[in-house]
Amino acid sequence: MITILETSALNTVQDLGRPGYRNLGVGSSGVMDPVALQVGNILLANQPGDACIELQTYPFVLRFETATSFTVTGIDADITLDGRPVLPWSVETAAAGQVVRVGPPRKGARGYVCVAGGIDVPVVLGSRSTQLRGGFGGMDGRPLEAGDTLTITADSTLVSGYGACPPSAIMDDVGDSSDGRVINLRAIPATDYALFTPESHERLWTAEWRITPQSNRVGYRLSGEALRLHHPIELRSYGIVPGIVQVPPAGEPIVQLADANTAGGYPRIATVIEADLWRLGQARIGARIRFHECSHQQGVAAMEPIRSYLDNLRMMVTHYRKSAQRRNGAKPGDKA
Structure with missing residues (x-):
């Protein structure tokens, strides 16, 4: 469970969108930076379409009510976990009750708070994305507000200490x-x-x-x-x-x-x-x-460098998480 402590306008729950309904007048929505979301989901071993929180306005503050791993991608900004600085584009583990604060970005415009297992809001027309104009999806079809609570899909595998180079740094x-x-x-x-x-x-x-x-x-x-x-x-x-x-x-x-x-x-x-x-x-x-x-x-x-970047990241994360499991004594067959 996540509790939103501080947020400004237009921060929403988003995923990769809801294609296939434009002929019915329903737009796709989804994140503005799909590469940043895919990076976050790969880092956390999530499913590609798992939902995140898209940040457009700052500061943004949330509290984890249960222990979980998380990452903030898309931006270069001051990010803290209970006051301790953490790096963007890297995986951290928060204990129950710890608070994450995301400050205004130095580089980039939209940040993506991704959590292990993804944000669990109802699926509407095949997506968890917020459609603000239609008033559906995400958190009741509206931007997030202070006091909102979001369910996260349980993931007992807590691994941290690794990250990704931002795509802008290598493409x-x-x-x-x-x-x-x-x-x-x-x-x-x-x-x-x-x-x-x-x-x-x-x-x-x-x-x-x-x-x-x-x-x-x-x-x-x-x-x-x-x-x-x-x-x-x-x-x-x-x-x-x-x-x-x-x-x-x-x-x-x-x-x-x-x-x-x-x-x-x-x-x-x-x-x-x-x-x-x-x-x-x-x-x-x-x-x-x-x-x-x-x-x-x-x-x-032009899509090939992006696919290659994501494939290489996926391979690195899989290797790291398996190595971490071996160090921690996980049994064969456990989720990586």
């Missing part, structure tokens, strides 16, 4: 922004790309776009010089998935994200590839992003 960035102040994203020209002027095409790929305060889990609104169509056009509504870059009449793009609408009608100029959505999910309000054109084949191939 090559896109583009040439060595100062780290620009987030580079690969994108594929979308269905309506040819409807935009050549000047808009060039602007899309060369300009730096700023994420405005009018941004959230639904989508990031970007500010910059307007993108223009050859002539005004009205489109029939079409299905939307995270990553699509739409251009409203004012000409400033919107990138659809985890809580994306299921349908829309603005012209589509590009789509951020799946392999880079985690980078966008960790972008802060006010950050600048730059799009880099790539092909469909390049977008598919």
Whole structure:
């Protein structure tokens, strides 16, 4: 059991989302940074789809009512366990009654509190993710509040003392922004790309776009010089998935994200590839992003470094946990 002691707005229970219902008007939801959640679940030997707490606002404080192992991924921040500093992206074991505090991030935007066995809230349409707009999933379809209690799936295997390198530390960035102040994203020209002027095409790929305060889990609104169509056009509504870059009449793009609408009608100029959505999910309000054109084949191939990173981490964790069990005298066949 977990008790929330302090939280700000918009912190929610999330997992990898609920695909398969967009045709019924139900978005996928899920974490904004799926790589960070997968890392947390691998570190704790959880199932890939186990739920976590996604943090968007800080500080966040919780108390463990039962002993459990946990990790905080996604961000670089000051994290303490009963006042003792602990490292992000590493596994720690908390005793019953101990308190974890997560401070504002120095790097990244969204943190993921993962616990051994995962957060146990009701499954709705195949997922535990919170759908704030629909008011379902997670904790009664709403953000977490101080005083909330969350059940965690029991796991008698308490192992700690290891961690992961953040993906940003080992995966090559896109583009040439060595100062780290620009987030580079690969994108594929979308269905309506040819409807935009050549000047808009060039602007899309060369300009730096700023994420405005009018941004959230639904989508990031970007500010910059307007993108223009050859002539005004009205489109029939079409299905939307995270990553699509739409251009409203004012000409400033919107990138659809985890809580994306299921349908829309603005012209589509590009789509951020799946392999880079985690980078966008960790972008802060006010950050600048730059799009880099790539092909469909390049977008598919870009997933391979992520799969390799996660596979290597999974192998390391399995080896470490088995070694720890042997040191602790566990019997063969016990859960690793």
